[in-house]
Amino acid sequence: MAPKDSSYIEWAHKTAAEKKTHVSFPQLKYPSLRDGGLRDPVQWLEGKAMDDGAEGLWRIRNSLYDFSEFLEKHPGGAEWLELAKGTDITEAFECHHLNPVVEKVKDKYYVRDAKTPRNSPFTFEEDGFYSTLKRSVAEELKKIPASERKRSSLIIDGLFGTLLISSALSCWATNYWVVMVSYLVASLALAWTTVAAHNYIHMKTNWRMYLFNLSLWSYRDFRVSHALSHHVYPNTLIDLEISGFEPIVTWIPRKKPAFAKFTLLIETVVFPFLFILNFIKRFISNFIRKGFFTRHYRWHDVIGLLLPVWMYLASGCTFYHAFITWLWINCTGSFIFFTIGSNAAHHHPNIFKDGDQLKEKTIDWGMHELEAVMDRNDINDNFFKVMTFFGDHALHHLFPTLDHALLRHLYPVFLKHCEQFRANYRLTSQYDFFISQLRMAVKEDPNVLDESS
Numbered sequence: 001m002a003p004k005d006s007s008y009i010e011w012a013h014k015t016a017a018e019k020k021t022h023v024s025f026p027q028l029k030y031p032s033l034r035d036g037g038l039r040d041p042v043q044w045l046e047g048k049a050m051d052d053g054a055e056g057l058w059r060i061r062n063s064l065y066d067f068s069e070f071l072e073k074h075p076g077g078a079e080w081l082e083l084a085k086g087t088d089i090t091e092a093f094e095c096h097h098l099n100p101v102v103e104k105v106k107d108k109y110y111v112r113d114a115k116t117p118r119n120s121p122f123t124f125e126e127d128g129f130y131s132t133l134k135r136s137v138a139e140e141l142k143k144i145p146a147s148e149r150k151r152s153s154l155i156i157d158g159l160f161g162t163l164l165i166s167s168a169l170s171c172w173a174t175n176y177w178v179v180m181v182s183y184l185v186a187s188l189a190l191a192w193t194t195v196a197a198h199n200y201i202h203m204k205t206n207w208r209m210y211l212f213n214l215s216l217w218s219y220r221d222f223r224v225s226h227a228l229s230h231h232v233y234p235n236t237l238i239d240l241e242i243s244g245f246e247p248i249v250t251w252i253p254r255k256k257p258a259f260a261k262f263t264l265l266i267e268t269v270v271f272p273f274l275f276i277l278n279f280i281k282r283f284i285s286n287f288i289r290k291g292f293f294t295r296h297y298r299w300h301d302v303i304g305l306l307l308p309v310w311m312y313l314a315s316g317c318t319f320y321h322a323f324i325t326w327l328w329i330n331c332t333g334s335f336i337f338f339t340i341g342s343n344a345a346h347h348h349p350n351i352f353k354d355g356d357q358l359k360e361k362t363i364d365w366g367m368h369e370l371e372a373v374m375d376r377n378d379i380n381d382n383f384f385k386v387m388t389f390f391g392d393h394a395l396h397h398l399f400p401t402l403d404h405a406l407l408r409h410l411y412p413v414f415l416k417h418c419e420q421f422r423a424n425y426r427l428t429s430q431y432d433f434f435i436s437q438l439r440m441a442v443k444e445d446p447n448v449l450d451e452s453s
């Protein structure tokens, strides 16, 4: 158990270096396969399966289930369960369903009790913050008109259309300024389409989630790294959106390499290539991972390559010209997407990160989500910005399947529950996040509980 005095920081650094357990949750095993290798979603799922005691089945709390027969019947799509097979899906199961009917459905597939304790610090007590809020949100949703969802569809469809027109124009035009402006508009439209498509990757199978792949990246990979990893375990050692950037950028408080001082420069150089690098990593997996092609490669992995083909066909330029222009658009889009993403909501000295000292070693899952996120008042004030800058982030984390257009209606009930349970919902500005993300990249010491807490 961590000592609760000034020697905590020393203890935390020692525990972090040993890599046997989490630091903030020392009762948890250090995640298998976390460091090294490709650090990709497949490796993350394999490591999680080694730690979760699911015995090749699906684990929810302390019971094991066999959903093989249910896969194709799952209203959310078979993919979610197919990906998560062999792991503990308690958190994902809880936050992806507001309808209590799922509890009864799952019971039909019970096999036996798990043999090991859960390797997670999160609880879902019936009278706790998250379960109570979830019941109230389910009631509140009944009052929101279904037409609200059109607002988000309109934005992503508009962005997609803008991308198609501006990318073709950047190849067709000969005037320097028209080329430059259309190239910049296309890059921004690609980045924003990818952010907006994120709204749809969290839902049941739908066509707009495939727009994510226009970036060359894979929505299927993102469902793991973002929805099943980052969303449910934010800023812990199991968060792949933290470990996936290491050792290039380390946002958790740890001893940092000397190059951490140059994080701004490193991000500027690396971010433009991440869309392409994710594509290459996934493609290479076909050669280095047995069965990857049949288990993970899908028709939608080629969607990203349709954009240069479209630019070539629509503009009538040479394929070489279309390809080079598309590379510029893809790299600029990648830079914009990752700059928005890394400065959005999670990297700030006042936000929980593994290493920080905690009062309790288990925590209501919803309370933890709010400890690991902060919202931006200058993003949440406008729905277009919400859709294109990962806005309304706290509510989105708590209820990821809900269309972003519905979230603003939930604030009264959400804030009431935060007050009642003294949940730590916080707001700051986009500028503060930009500076704070860079501060986190050099921050070595964890936060220690102050005496009054």
Ligand code: HEM
Pocket: 067, 070, 074, 075, 076, 077, 080, 081, 084, 089, 092, 093, 096, 097, 098, 099, 101, 102, 105, 106, 107, 109, 202, 203, 204, 401
């Ligand atoms: C990795 C775990 C899981 C994920 C990520 C997941 C995801 C989803 C998603 C995205 C939806 C659509 C939600 C919506 O449109 O509002 C959904 C619906 C549903 N899922 Fe799952 N699911 C998971 C596990 C399960 C399990 C284990 C069961 C039960 C055996 C289940 C039963 C259902 C049912 C019954 C619905 C329809 C709910 C309704 O009509 O409101 N899911 N799921």
